[in-house]
Amino acid sequence: MALQAATTTSFLPSALSARKEGAVKDSAFLGVRLGDGLKLETSALSLRTKRVSTSSVAVRAQAAAAVSSPTVTPASPSGKQTLRKGTAVITGASSGLGLATAKALAETGKWHVIMGCRDFLKASRAAKAAGMEKGSYTIVHLDLASLDSVRQFVANVRQLEMPVDVVVCNAAVYQPTAKEPSFTADGFEMSVGVNHLGHFLLARELLADLTSSDYPSKRLIIVGSITGNTNTLAGNVPPKANLGDLRGLASGLNGVSSSAMIDGGEFDGAKAYKDSKVCNMLTMQEFHRRYHDETGVTFASLYPGCIATTGLFREHIPLFRLLFPPFQKYITKGYVSEEEAGKRLAQVVSDPSLTKSGVYWSWNNNSASFENQLSEEASDPEKAKKVWELSEKLVGLQ
Ligand code: NDP
Ligand code: PMR
Numbered sequence: 001m002a003l004q005a006a007t008t009t010s011f012l013p014s015a016l017s018a019r020k021e022g023a024v025k026d027s028a029f030l031g032v033r034l035g036d037g038l039k040l041e042t043s044a045l046s047l048r049t050k051r052v053s054t055s056s057v058a059v060r061a062q063a064a065a066a067v068s069s070p071t072v073t074p075a076s077p078s079g080k081q082t083l084r085k086g087t088a089v090i091t092g093a094s095s096g097l098g099l100a101t102a103k104a105l106a107e108t109g110k111w112h113v114i115m116g117c118r119d120f121l122k123a124s125r126a127a128k129a130a131g132m133e134k135g136s137y138t139i140v141h142l143d144l145a146s147l148d149s150v151r152q153f154v155a156n157v158r159q160l161e162m163p164v165d166v167v168v169c170n171a172a173v174y175q176p177t178a179k180e181p182s183f184t185a186d187g188f189e190m191s192v193g194v195n196h197l198g199h200f201l202l203a204r205e206l207l208a209d210l211t212s213s214d215y216p217s218k219r220l221i222i223v224g225s226i227t228g229n230t231n232t233l234a235g236n237v238p239p240k241a242n243l244g245d246l247r248g249l250a251s252g253l254n255g256v257s258s259s260a261m262i263d264g265g266e267f268d269g270a271k272a273y274k275d276s277k278v279c280n281m282l283t284m285q286e287f288h289r290r291y292h293d294e295t296g297v298t299f300a301s302l303y304p305g306c307i308a309t310t311g312l313f314r315e316h317i318p319l320f321r322l323l324f325p326p327f328q329k330y331i332t333k334g335y336v337s338e339e340e341a342g343k344r345l346a347q348v349v350s351d352p353s354l355t356k357s358g359v360y361w362s363w364n365n366n367s368a369s370f371e372n373q374l375s376e377e378a379s380d381p382e383k384a385k386k387v388w389e390l391s392e393k394l395v396g397l398q
Contacts, residue, residue: 083110086215087162088349089206091116091142091199092171094123096310097223099130100342101168105349106136112162116142116153116171116202138162144171144198146185147395154205165215166349167206169199169222169280174312175269181260188394189253189260191269195276200283201395207287211295217355221348222284224301224360226334228277229375234306234334241274241375243383249390281360281374282384283391288358289381290388300354302361303372304344305336333365340367 088105092098093115105111115137117123123139140156143149157164172195175182184193203220210218229235230242243249244263251258260267262275281301288299308325316324328335336344344363348354354361354369362372377383392398 083216085110085112086165086350087112087114088166088168089114089116089157089164090168090170091144091202093117094119094126096312096338097304097307097341097345098168098170099126100338101170101345101349102127102137102342103130103132104339104342104346106132108346108350109136111136111350113137114157114160114162114164115139116157118143118145118171142171142202143185144194144202145190147198147201148185150198150201151205154202157206158209163213163215164206164209165213166219166221167203167210168345168349169203169220170345171195171199172223172273172276172312174273174315176273176316178269178315179267181255181267181269181272183255183260186394187252187254187256189255189267189272191272192249192253192262192276192279195273196279196283197391197395199280200391201397203283203287204392204395204397207291207295207297210297217298217350217352218296219298219300219349219355220284220287221300221302221345222280223345224281224284224303224378225274225277226303226306226362228274228281229303229378231373231375234332235274235375239268239271239274241271241278241377243275243278243377243387246383246386246390249387249394252394278375278378279387279391281378282380282387284360285358285379285381286384286388289384292357298355298357300348300357300359300361302345302348304341305363306332306334307338307341308335310338336363344369 088111090098090102090113093102093113094117098115102113102115106113113136115123115127117139118141120139120141127137127139138160140153140160141149142153173191175191182190184190184198186193188197199222203222207220210220226232226234227237228241230240235241242263244265246262247264248259249262253260253262255267259265261272262279284299284301291297292299306328308328313321313324325335344367347369348361356371359371360374361369363369389398
């Protein structure tokens with residue numbers, strides 16, 4: 001019964017994306033414009049209409065290793081009680097930070113990972129290539145660019161009949177070179193639609209599951225970033241995050257009757273990403289204010305370090321992708337490997353010393369975690385409340 005959804009035909013509208021020929025922003029490396037000679041990195045005209053895929057398998061149990069329900073297993077003959085395996089849902093676990101975290105958790109033998117991924121085959125290959133043991137994970141299809149897919153994902157996770165002890169909202173897209181916005185199935189600008197609104201609905205839905213889990217330390221983690229925090233050097237590299245008076249978000253970010261940008265301004269892909277990270281960090285704090293006392297769930301965000309080699313920069317110009325890792329390694333010294341970043345996020349998932357709620361974690365040069373300060377905007381409770389209420393309307397929760 002649990003796996004009935006495995007054969008369910010799913011309709012997965014790919015996002016409607018419109019990009020003009022040559023729609024790559026003037027090539028700029030590290031905020032500095034390069035000459036016209038480097039403007040050849042143009043993307044081809046791609047005006048995709050809604051595509052209906054019937055081939056995707058919605059749920060596939062990689063492992064039937066169901067997790068037993070009591071939190072503490074009965075005493076073994078030696079008299080020792082052991083904690084049952086925890087189950088962590090991680091979005092965007094097919095690459096980068098999400099994959100490294102899934103691997104780090106699975107390797108401990110204490111966690112089963114539900115990998116919420118938009119590309120099932122890619123996720124499956126990535127998990128195998130990372131050496132994750134077959135019984136340690138389950139891949140469930142999730143396209144955050146579609147609210148229907150988010151709802152279907154929640155239903156499919158419930159069908160697995162595993163507890164949900166930790167949820168990690170990790171997936172993201174970054175479109176620094178796009179001249180024109182692209183849109184999710186529901187018509188939201190892509191970066192905010194995927195990084196914030198898709199996760200907002202997912203987290204709201206899965207809060208009930210977290211609340212009913214009997215795991216001793218239940219957590220909802222939303223990955224943030226330094227670049228959304230204007231109280232840092234990195235956060236002051238233009239374009240800076242700024243949600244303004246939220247007029248674009250209030251009007252639906254559809255780029256037709258409203259701006260595609262939260263602040264109502266002109267489209268800028270890099271800014272849209274940074275704005276989405278501000279929303280992620282505000283959402284975590286609003287969750288904490290509204291639900292921590294009532295549910296006992298720990299809400300946290302983090303900046304894992306600059307993981308300059310991940311797929312996040314796939315849409316950036318080749319020169320950026322070549323120079324960004326050494327720049328971060330040798331100049332800013334902010335670089336961390338995917339493996340190290342995965343260990344950091346895995347700590348936020350499971351370390352008994354990181355149970356404080358409402359916190360934004362960072363790590364110092366010795367890889368020791370500390371509670372970091374968010375920028376004024378990213379810690380503004382009024383803004384958090386407004387973002388929450390507007391997001392509720394957009395995802396149909398109001
Ligand atoms: P990656 O591109 O490697 O990982 C992003 C993941 O998100 C991929 O698995 C990708 O899937 C998935 N994803 C993208 N769009 C969707 C969608 N519509 N539905 C479902 N999944 C989707 O980047 P990172 O590992 O670097 O990013 C992970 C997180 O870390 C992000 O939240 C990012 O903001 C944050 N971060 C990253 C930093 C860095 O330096 N890299 C620094 C600070 C924060 P697919 O594999 O199919 O493309
Ligand atoms: Mg940044 C201590 C300095 C520091 C750190 C930790 C980062 C992290 N960056 C720093 C400094 C600088 N960066 C400086 C001085 C510049 C101008 C030369 C610079 C530029 C820059 C660019 C163009 N940095 C970038 C970009 C991107 O396109 C990345 C981005 O903003 O993605 C949204 C990026 C990043 N720098 C970082 C980190 C972590 C990123 C990736 C951001 C993220 O995932 O949120």
